[in-house]
Amino acid sequence: MTTARIQLPPKLIPVFSGPARYRGAYGGRGSAKTRSFALMTAVRAYMFAEAEQSGVILCGREYMNSLEDSSMEEVKQAIRSVDWLDAYFDIGEKYIRTKNRRVWYTFSGLRHNLDSIKSKARILIAWVDEAETVTEIAWQKLLPTVREQNSEVWITWNPELDGSPTDTRFRKNIPPSAKIVELNYMDNPWFPDVLDEERRNDQMALDDQTYAWIWDGAYRENSESQILAGKYRVAEFEPGKGWDGPYYGIDWGFSQDPTAGVRCWVYDRRLWIEYEAGKVALENDHIAKFMIDRLPAIERHKVRADSARPETISHVKSNGNGKRDNLPSIEGVVKWPGSVEDGIAHLRSYTEIIIHPRCPATLKEARLYSYKVDRLSGDVLTDIVDKHNHYIDALRYALAPLIKHKSAGLVLSRHQRR
Template identity: 35%
Template sequence: MKVEFPEKLAFLFEPARYKISYGGRGGAKSWGFGRALLIMGAQRPLRILCAREFQNSIAESAHALLAQQVDLLGLSAYYDTQEKRILGSNGTEFIFKGLRHNVASVKSTEGVDICWVEEARTVSKTSWDVLVPTIRKPGSEIWISFNPELAEDETYKRFVKNPPTGAKVVKIGWEDNPWFPDVLRQEALDLKARDPIAYETVWGGNCKQVLDGAIYSNEILAATRANRFTTVPYEPAQPVHVFFDLGRADKTAIWFVQLFGFEFRILAYYENRGFAWEHYLDKLKALKEERGYVYGEIWLPHDAQNELLASKRTIEQQTRDAGYRVRIVPKLSVAGGIDAARQVFGRCWFDEDLCADGLQALRNYRYEVDPATQQFSKNPLHDWASHGADAFRYFAVGIAEPRAPAEPVNGPNDVYARRRRERSSSTSGSGWAA
């Protein structure tokens, strides 16, 4: 078989456990990876997992790209392109999965010869920690392609700054693509003349210190300069306070914090989705057993006071019934909460390992772009980074709340009982199921 192929991606046909290609727009990374996999799959039977961090449907996967390449390579006689799989006549199989919050499905994927992680910039530490040991067949390979943005992104740190032993890492740009269209070439040159800093990231594939429109850009830079992303030990003498952002279809996010005078030590971060509240109570219990955490206050947003249809109990009550001291975060506008977060950021020390996914959310939390003006608006963008950032905002608002004397979990002065009486005529559902 004789086909056109970018010379700089020829390393894909050489054996290596890790094959990483990164760079700016127009380098033909996805095109080259897909073409190489189809060629290799036609030559011998392979089981190929095509993964992305977020994939809610097959339309968000590399399926369409591979189907197009099947036609362009003239391999329609070899491959049967089905709705959710692509099958080769020799037994080759392409399967497609999302990584984030799909742990059970990823772990159960056996016998993978090659895993291609496409658009890998936003893959979290948790996802990599699950995926890498899953691809364990002798001779198996992990292929990674992405456009970098932040040097502190987990994928960039793990595979470019500190690549695994024996990894093949290649930076590729539009100049390396012999089939790069003239119209895009002019776009790249125009941006280079107009905004050379933006060109370096968009087309040059070089990292920024912070994202454009990043809400906590100044705070992230200051914390980096002060080395406040580090190792933060747990001190048993102090309680661990826990701050939640709630979701089910969306993510539930949790920060674990200790207070030392005017200093906040951010010990850990956890997020997940698709689970009932018991899962998160079990997580608190597991961390108590694994790390010795002694809990202080559990801070919940206002929707934790909404009665659940399935149980007739609120998340607040379920948490109190589990033996925890619960406080509700005071109501404050999103803008006010962001200001509060900016105020406390300079007093925070983050465990860079145990908070890695939360820090990735804070670094990627940014403002929306106004479609009319193409300028950043005053509204935060709601995406995968929002939940960790919202939980951090609740931490900032809650931590500024004056401390009241501890109230009993149960009994005649039960806070929940009082609030339930106050709300008895106006309780609404929250979307959670017990």
């Protein structure tokens, strides 16, 4: 008999050993939670198929606007990392299934697709990733749909709010039939050097509270170093008549940073962030189409971008690949000494910043964008940590004509006077 070997962080071995209704892991960044659970869904799919059981592996997240927002790519990479799994699965651009067609994956957003989830045939495993934001109502609707004999619910999340529905259900009141552990970067035997360098940088630049939330799985609480603390909230909305905008901004990415775009509005002394688009390693030839596909009507409006890359602006404006996809009205923004600080002051001048749920990357940056903190005294400094700012920078560029240039003595914009 052939024995197959799977590598998991040691703390996860008991989680996947023996029977359980619930299996889960929570903690900070770099713990290999998501990759390990993605891998184990494939292992279990293999076992189901070989046992001639048919059904669905449901991979859910609170918000999922498209497959790009799902766990599909994580599952694909996990399968391809193991030769015998790679040979067993049929992987297409928009599907994953065993080659014998007995088990297949489906990907759903829990916020808007719960009713359709009820109709999924024979859910064998429901894995909810990034589960911190899942509402109690969503849990109440989802769990009864996972009702096959010996079916299971898997949960992975980064804690944020003490008392969130997910945390209350699966951390504070762990069900008797659950195997759930805390997993952080120090529990990951394959924690990469590049992430360790980032962690060390965060340890020096961020306050302890923010650092502990990112890396140690601690609860997130507002700290004085958070630039947008108390200024933003998440809510669904539809732009109305009389709203100013839309305003579009783009921040150019590099090898490790996303090219990020936003579409936003101004109304009632509030900033409304309606759409976002972002991707790492986005080639210049593909930028225009990528933004057109994700930021409605961007090709018909003025677009403001980081002026540090005039060659990119020129390329996106004319689009050198010969296709019609281009942004003819894109232009670089004017910068001045202190323009970043003036932009931050402008963002904080709004009564509120409302972030649509379809903009999770913008929301993440709103939470993490911070001032530096003195390592010894804990004092919040005036210098800004140059991280978690790609969508924030795109916002600044979008709003460039509205931002007050303090040193020039300009008056408040008409939007701010309202």
